[in-house]
Amino acid sequence: MASLQSIIAACNEKFMAAFNSGDMTALSNLYTEDCKLMPTGSSTLTGRQGVEAVFGSVRTSGAAKVVLSIDEVGGLGEDNMAFERSNYEFLKADGSSMDKGKYVVIWKKIDSSWFLYTDIFNTNNSA
Numbered sequence: 001m002a003s004l005q006s007i008i009a010a011c012n013e014k015f016m017a018a019f020n021s022g023d024m025t026a027l028s029n030l031y032t033e034d035c036k037l038m039p040t041g042s043s044t045l046t047g048r049q050g051v052e053a054v055f056g057s058v059r060t061s062g063a064a065k066v067v068l069s070i071d072e073v074g075g076l077g078e079d080n081m082a083f084e085r086s087n088y089e090f091l092k093a094d095g096s097s098m099d100k101g102k103y104v105v106i107w108k109k110i111d112s113s114w115f116l117y118t119d120i121f122n123t124n125n126s127a
Helices: 004-021 024-028 048-060
Strands: 031-038 065-076 078-091 097-110 113-123
Touching: 004 024, 004 065, 004 078, 004 113, 024 048, 031 048, 078 113
Parallel strands: 031 113
Antiparallel strands: 065 078, 078 097, 097 113
16 A cells, blocks of 8 residues: 555645646646635635636746645544645746745545645745
8 A cells, every 4th residue: 555645745746747737727626625725925715716726826927837845744633634744846937946935735535535625835935
């Protein structure tokens, strides 16, 4: 059986592939229908529409690629919940860095698939 970290890493690969190809619908479908997204400088957004809007805006502002790197993954008491503490970097088309930051995700297993349930991320850049 695969480790929890390898399962979350595989989910992150899907996230990066969807963002990097500009497919915000595929990216939003990696989240639960009732997900909570808490981006830097914004109120909490509920639902997949918020995911499409936020990450679509990041793409429109010049990010061509996202790279996610896991620091820590662990279970949350039940076998259907997990947490991830990690870092992200958005890159421009020329490969230069646009933004670096960190995030925490609460993952929720529904049937046999893992989905992002709560996602909070913050930039490392000063205002």
